[in-house]
Amino acid sequence: MISIVMATYNGEKYVEKQLQSILMQTVKPSEVIIHDDCSEDKTVQVIYNFIKKNNLDNWKLSVNKQNEGYRKNFKNLLLDAKGDIIFFSDQDDEWNERKIELMSDAMRLNKNIKALNSGVCLINSNSEEIKVKLGKNSYNANFLHSMKKIDKLSYYSVESLLISNISPGCTMAITKELKEIFLKNYVGDMPHDWYLNILASIGGGCAFLNQELTMYRMHNNNTLGSATGKGLKASIRFFNQNERADEFQERLRALSNMEKSIIPSTLQLTYVRGYLKARMVFYQNPSVFRLFKLYRYHDYRERTQVKGKVWDVLLSLRISKLIEKVC
Structure with a gap:
């Protein structure tokens, strides 16, 4: 059926x-x-x-x-x-x-x-x-x-x-x-x-x-859909820093709940938790130091597209609000 x-x-x-x-x-x-x-x-x-x-x-x-x-x-x-x-x-x-x-x-x-x-x-x-x-x-x-x-x-x-x-x-x-x-x-x-x-x-x-x-x-x-295929300006225009932080917090919460009942803890999951936390903390309070910590994770280096990395640099330098006005 x-x-x-x-x-x-x-x-x-x-x-x-x-x-x-x-x-x-x-x-x-x-x-x-x-x-x-x-x-x-x-x-x-x-x-x-x-x-x-x-x-x-x-x-x-x-x-x-x-x-x-x-x-x-x-x-x-x-x-x-x-x-x-x-x-x-x-x-x-x-x-x-x-x-x-x-x-x-x-x-x-x-x-x-x-x-x-x-x-x-x-x-x-x-x-x-x-x-x-x-x-x-x-x-x-x-x-x-x-x-x-x-x-x-x-x-x-x-x-x-x-x-x-x-x-x-x-x-x-x-x-x-x-x-x-x-x-x-x-x-x-x-x-x-x-x-x-x-x-x-x-x-x-x-x-x-x-x-x-x-x-x-x-x-x-x-x-x-509004941002797809329209380059860095569209990505900046539709980016929401608080929503990004919340997304990674959601995943951390879900991982914690799953580990209590259905997923055994492993070294790889410890790495994943560290990576998700680093992403969450960065978007909660961006800084050059926190961005440097993100680059320690190979998943950030390999998975994040160029325009995403550029935007993270702008966030870390705290000039994103100025860029948003320009866009």
């Missing part, structure tokens, strides 16, 4: 294209569960009309009584999903018509996989492909970092995933088994999809399928 779960919020502009791409899949889902998080536009009406027009009795739409936020919304979606394989869907992407077929086949052929992520092709608001210049040792539209060339199917460790995720959550499919572990342990201390990948990796079950099966839309309501 295959489930698709979709969280929606103010997505009237693109949601029908995504629904259509799900409808056209070569392998049909057993159920599609959609939770709308109190949209203020016509999202709910668009979805309702689509379901009715196509006589989709196994597609279920519900509206939350109050706004839950995307993390709690997806957790509640998983509570409702009954599938042995569960696909995650955003409201504004488009899927390759063979996405369910190819990913479910890979999971059935490789029983150790608990979470499978696919590659993405970036598209703009008109569904046109956005060409991406890959950074050094970067793949999957720069979402994935690897020091070696990736295979068609690659696996990722706990330590690697705590430093960075490998693909957007909308590319993910998980097993029912992983869902149950997630529901017992997740307390919302980091994005649900990233947490699921980390959980899967504990037993060697987090994998990446190197095929572009999701057209990932970048648009003006998407902060990442």
Whole structure:
């Protein structure tokens, strides 16, 4: 049995294209569960009309009584999903018509996989492909970092995933088994999809399928999309120092909670904790000394793109506010 779960919020502009791409899949889902998080536009009406027009009795739409936020919304979606394989869907992407077929086949052929992520092709608001210049040792539209060339199917460790995720959550499919572990342990201390990948990796079950099966839309309501491919000025304009500090604090909190119950402490995890803490402390109070400490970690030297390093230098010299005004 295959489930698709979709969280929606103010997505009237693109949601029908995504629904259509799900409808056209070569392998049909057993159920599609959609939770709308109190949209203020016509999202709910668009979805309702689509379901009715196509006589989709196994597609279920519900509206939350109050706004839950995307993390709690997806957790509640998983509570409702009954599938042995569960696909995650955003409201504004488009899927390759063979996405369910190819990913479910890979999971059935490789029983150790608990979470499978696919590659993405970036598209703009008109569904046109956005060409991406890959950074050094970067793949999957720069979402994935690897020091070696990736295979068609690659696996990722706990330590690697705590430093960075490998693909957007909308590319993910998980097993029912992983869902149950997630529901017992997740307390919302980091994005649900990233947490699921980390959980899967504990037993060697987090994998990446190197095929572009999701057209990932970048648009003006998407902060990442607004800055993508527009160079240093765009990165500076959309950079939020406090949010960056909070992101690394979230990961440290999640690591601490996992070590209490499901991840054994290792020397490598000690290194990861030190690295995450160094990143958090730098963004909380940037200085040249703290930036120097960051450079002691090979993951900072290898993973951070040039424009990110330039911006960190500006932060450390405390002239970032002046640069923001110029940009």
